[in-house]
Amino acid sequence: MTSKFSNAPYTSLPSHPIPHNVIVLPYYQPPPNPSLIFLRRCLLFTSVILLLSAVVFFLYPSDPALQVDRIRLNHIRVNSSPKLTLDISLSLLMRVRNRDFFSLDYDSLDVSVGYRGRELGLVRSQGGKLRARGSSYVNATLDLNGLQIIHDVFYLIEDLARGVIPFDTDTMIEGELGLLFFKIPIKARVSCEVYVNTNNQTVARQDCYPES
Numbered sequence: 734m735t736s737k738f739s740n741a742p743y744t745s746l747p748s749h750p751i752p753h754n755v756i757v758l759p760y761y762q763p764p765p766n767p768s769l770i771f772l773r774r775c776l777l778f779t780s781v782i783l784l785l786s787a788v789v790f791f792l793y794p795s796d797p798a799l800q801v802d803r804i805r806l807n808h809i810r811v812n813s814s815p816k817l818t819l820d821i822s823l824s825l826l827m828r829v830r831n832r833d834f835f836s837l838d839y840d841s842l843d844v845s846v847g848y849r850g851r852e853l854g855l856v857r858s859q860g861g862k863l864r865a866r867g868s869s870y871v872n873a874t875l876d877l878n879g880l881q882i883i884h885d886v887f888y889l890i891e892d893l894a895r896g897v898i899p900f901d902t903d904t905m906i907e908g909e910l911g912l913l914f915f916k917i918p919i920k921a922r923v924s925c926e927v928y929v930n931t932n933n934q935t936v937a938r939q940d941c942y943p944e945s
Contacts, residue, residue, distance in 0.1 A: 797837060797863070798830040799906055799921040801941045802870070806929050811893060812879070819880045819889070821846075821853075823927075827871045827904060831863040837919070838862050839908030844873045847901045849885050853877055860908070873904075897937055900927045 807822035825844055831837040838860070845855040856875040863869055892898045907920040925941040 795832050796919045796921045797839070797906065797908070798828075798832055799904060799923045799943065800828045800830070801902075801904065801923060801925050801939070802826045802828045804902070804925065804927055804936050804939050806934055806936050807874070807876075808934060809898070809929060809931055811889075811931075816881065817886060817889075820878045821880070821900075821929075822874065822876045823900075823902075824872065824874045825902065825904070827873065828868060829863060829871060829906060829921075830868040831866060833910060834865045835910055836862060836864055837908055837910050839906050842871050842873065842904065842906045844875060845903045846875050846877070847903070849888055849899070850901075851885065853880055853900075893931060896930060896932045898929045898931060900929060901925065902927055 803824075803826040805824045805826075807824055808820070809822075810820040812818045812820065823846060827842060827844075829839070829842070839862075840860045842858045842860075843855060844858075846853050854875055854877045856873050858871055858873050861869060861871070889898070902925045903922070904924075905920065905922040907918070909916045910919050922944045923941055924944055925939055927939045928937040929935075930937040
């Protein structure tokens with residue numbers, strides 16, 4: 734009996750198979766470029782420095798900014814009897830600005846008035862609290878009555894003849910900055926030269942500058 738697949742062509746397998754070897758070559762990776770490695774390290778180092786600088790800039794505490802917004806002369810009077818005395822009243826409007834990203838508590842704001850380097854009197858206002866990056870206005874009024882100008886009486890007479898008396902004001906604020914769980918003491922100070930016109934009872938000129 735003849736099989737129905739007898740006419741189908743086929744190739745017989747060899748009695749001894751020929752082995753086939755496959756060689757796998759590793760991926761060729763060029764050697765690292767020293768210049769590129771140095772550039773990457775420089776960029777990483779620069780990024781770290783910039784990040785640390787930004788953190789220090791935003792978190793490092795700084796003193797508040799103290800500015801004299803307005804000085805007003807309420808009245809000034811020179812008394813010649815029974816002795817040479819001076820009555821003066823000054824009102825100051827101070828602006829306190831917190832430049833930090835943390836709240837600021839200040840105990841008080843002190844304003845002193847002097848004449849030719851000698852302190853005449855001092856006024857102290859109450860403290861307060863400033864929010865982060867916030868500002869506040871503080872009013873201070875200094876009233877001096879019956880003030881005796883003994884050491885500089887000749888300069889006072891000369892200034893009265895000219896109609897302008899120069900005064901100097903010194904304003905200082907002290908407080909604490911709330912940095913996380915720490916309290917960091919800070920302070921600020923600003924000085925002004927105030928020229929008072931005795932004829933029309935006004936401030937003729939004022940020059941203010943902060944002090945460290």
